[in-house]
Amino acid sequence: MSAAIVTGGSRGIGRGIVLALANAGHDVVINYAANQTAAEEVAAEVEKTGAKAAVVRADIADAADRERLVAAAYDALGPIDLLVNNAGVAPSVRADILEAGEESFDRLVGINLKGPYFLTQLVARRMIEHGTPGRIVTISSMSAYTASVNRGDYCVTKAGLSMMTKLFAARLAEHGITVFEIRPGIVATDMTGAVREKYDRLILEQGITPIRRWGRPDDVGRAVVAVAQGLFPFSTGQVIDVDGGFHLRTL
Numbered sequence: 128m129s130a131a132i133v134t135g136g137s138r139g140i141g142r143g144i145v146l147a148l149a150n151a152g153h154d155v156v157i158n159y160a161a162n163q164t165a166a167e168e169v170a171a172e173v174e175k176t177g178a179k180a181a182v183v184r185a186d187i188a189d190a191a192d193r194e195r196l197v198a199a200a201y202d203a204l205g206p207i208d209l210l211v212n213n214a215g216v217a218p219s220v221r222a223d224i225l226e227a228g229e230e231s232f233d234r235l236v237g238i239n240l241k242g243p244y245f246l247t248q249l250v251a252r253r254m255i256e257h258g259t260p261g262r263i264v265t266i267s268s269m270s271a272y273t274a275s276v277n278r279g280d281y282c283v284t285k286a287g288l289s290m291m292t293k294l295f296a297a298r299l300a301e302h303g304i305t306v307f308e309i310r311p312g313i314v315a316t317d318m319t320g321a322v323r324e325k326y327d328r329l330i331l332e333q334g335i336t337p338i339r340r341w342g343r344p345d346d347v348g349r350a351v352v353a354v355a356q357g358l359f360p361f362s363t364g365q366v367i368d369v370d371g372g373f374h375l376r377t378l
């Protein structure tokens with residue numbers, strides 16, 4: 128039995144990851160930012176599978192909250208052997224990079240990049256202390272390499288997560304800890320709700336993704352399970368695209 132922390136696990140892709148892990152026999156700490164009821168509903172679904180669940184409210188942009196999250200996770204489930212950095216936000220308003228302000232930039236850097244960076248540091252230290260051969264998975268985005276000039280702040284944070292993955296992979300290999308980046312494409316969640324019609328056209332009519340359908344949270348969940356189950360024993364620092372082939376160049 129293994130134990131995972133999934134940040135932002137109460138809805139969307141995070142919820143899909145939590146449920147996929149539970150169905151594969153992993154106990155899960157579900158971190159959430161605000162919606163306790165939603166987190167508890169996910170926990171109840173986890174428990175139906177026979178796996179254990181714990182819910183912990185924590186703002187991952189906040190250092191004291193990150194410390195509390197990790198302490199609560201170890202108290203609830205014992206040594207953690209999988210961290211999934213999933214929580215993330217899009218800018219509240221999409222704005223051209225010639226206009227966009229610092230407030231949105233700082234918010235996105237805090238939640239999308241600084242939070243996972245220092246949470247990974249905390250959990251990695253604990254894994255080393257406990258001698259756990261752990262795994263760390265970070266959910267970045269195709270925005271790590273795709274320039275969207277109306278949400279540059281988001282793209283910059285996701286590109287930063289790619290380097291973060293390489294850095295921790297290089298540093299933690301000697302401790303038996305492997306590190307992966309999963310890059311989702313366009314996935315149907317609350318985050319993409321506002322642009323659903325635009326993406327319907329791009330995916331279904333124009334074929335922007337060779338596999339012509341929206342991604343589902345469970346598509347990402349299954350990729351995380353493959354890592355969690357140890358199916359990539361000689362890989363680290365690896366990027367796994369879960370994007371219906373969006374990253375391909377075709378001619």
Ligand SMILES: NC(=O)c1ccc[n+]([C@@H]2O[C@H](COP(=O)([O-])OP(=O)(O)OC[C@H]3O[C@@H](n4cnc5c(N)ncnc54)[C@H](O)[C@@H]3O)[C@@H](O)[C@H]2O)c1
Binds near residue numbers: 134139186310314
């Ligand atoms: N939906 C997509 O098409 C898509 C594509 C690529 C990458 N992603 C990434 O996948 C991840 C999940 O996105 P989603 O589509 O499920 O979005 P979502 O908005 O449905 O869920 C985001 C989750 O993160 C949590 N969260 C936000 N700020 C937080 C904070 N400060 N502390 C703790 N938790 C916080 C939210 O409460 C929520 O549970 C994000 O990192 C997102 O950037 C999404």
